[in-house]
Amino acid sequence: MAGDALSDLLKTVRLTGATFFDIKAQDPWAVCSPAPSSILPKILPGADHLISYHVLTTGRCFARIIGKEAIVVEAGEVVVFTRSDPHIMSSNPDLQADPPTADVLEIASASQKPFHLNYVSDGSISAGLVCGYLACDALPFNPLLEALPQVIKAGDSKGDAGWLGQFIKLAVSEVAQKRAGSETVLTKLSELMFVDVLRRYVESLPPQHTGWLAGLRDPHLNKALALIHDRPASNWTVEALAKESALSRTVLAERFTKIVGMPPMHYLAKWRMQIASELLSTGNVNIATIAADIGYESEAAFSRAFKKMIGVPPSAWRLGVRPAPGSGSDEASETEIAPAAPAAN
Known part of the structure; x- marks a missing residue:
């Protein structure tokens, strides 16, 4: 009985996840991604490829690779940057932001995950995000990475009844309650979420697609x-x-x-x-x-x-x-x- 090629690939290229940031923001706001070289050693030392993801738990925002057109992201959706290209999450598609400084990343990596970032001044939250990373090996052969577009956005047509909706509920619960083992739970959830996003992407491919x-x-x-x-x-x-x-x-x-x-x-x-x-x-x-x-x-x-x-x-x-x-x-x-x-x- 042959196995599952996708599962086998993900194991062989050492896919592993980490959830680093829980962000609460108030308009106007903008956050720029850190450089992959500053994150990879903290997730999977020796790996050579970083994937970034952002789950919007509350509100509405824009996601864009720097220099490219912005994508609207609604609450309950996840956006995945498969090559971790420099990108900005923001309340307005024209806002700019600088990457986190090295000291912020050091504090975040040394703290219990996720690290909380609060961009709210008067208690009114306009957007909430759980942001994390997945690391894997790209060399010598990872056909999955070659087959993926730079950005994938996914969400549940069924609302909270779908898997992503359940993932978001679980992620929000783990972030809020800070129970023992929550860092491990969030890490595994991010890996499962990525597999679900891949399934959805495969199902959406047109008949003539190759790869x-x-x-x-x-x-x-x-x-x-x-x-x-x-x-x-x-x-x-x-x-x-x-x-x-x-x-x-x-x-x-x-x-x-x-x-x-x-x-x-x-x-x-x-x-x-x-x-x-x-x-x-x-x-x-x-x-x-x-x-x-x-x-x-x-x-x-x-x-x-x-x-x-x-x-x-x-x-x-x-x-x-x-x-x-x-x-x-x-x-x-x-x-x-x-x-x-x-x-x-």
Whole structure:
């Protein structure tokens, strides 16, 4: 039984969340996002990608990437900046703001989460926000990030009856009551919220849309992706994937390449390297064991393929060395893609 490709990806790229700020504001107000480099080390040291989110719990506001058009956000909606581009949340789309100073971020990171920011002078609140972050690995291969737009806004058509409405209720309750474990609860809630936003985005994609998320929506490609994620060490061929995905070899190869953006065997090679990079970064498993776990019959074959595709050898990656842009190769030969021992299906 194949697993869930989206869940598997989120685990492998180490998705983790943190809720940093509870903001109460009074018109006119504006808040600018801090630089990702000041937040990432506090959420997931070693990660290289930051996602920002803002849940509007009360009122109405505007969200905009600096230099781009503003988006209206209503109470009960969440806006996600998938690349954490510099952005401003404000009561008016024309207002400007400076990023938080380093001392504010240090105090916030050292305090119980969320850190409360009060921009109200006379007790009249015009907007309330819970703002947080998600961190993950972008390198060497995170097809989800490549498939997402810069900004996603989501909300419940059912009001509080939908999942996001329930999330907001729970988040507001945790912020207000400050019970033991609330920081952990808010962190996990932010991760669940992000998955729900992704589901909604996938459901909203037009039929002609391409990309990794569009592949998840195609039942045959979803099955092929799940099989690759579930059994990366298997000695996969396009024929074997096609058979288990209920498609002909030709149709699977053409559809996979057109929608996902690369041939199935190329995807398999990149996914194996993503798993390897995560194991190298987070554990003490020796390189020979990692090679076997992802389908390589020898440490030498794995090391050659890793260095060619990623740009640095596995031993260097383990030490935190990251390749210069363009140093790796997106192409892989058939022997580098599938030099596996007999499949353990």
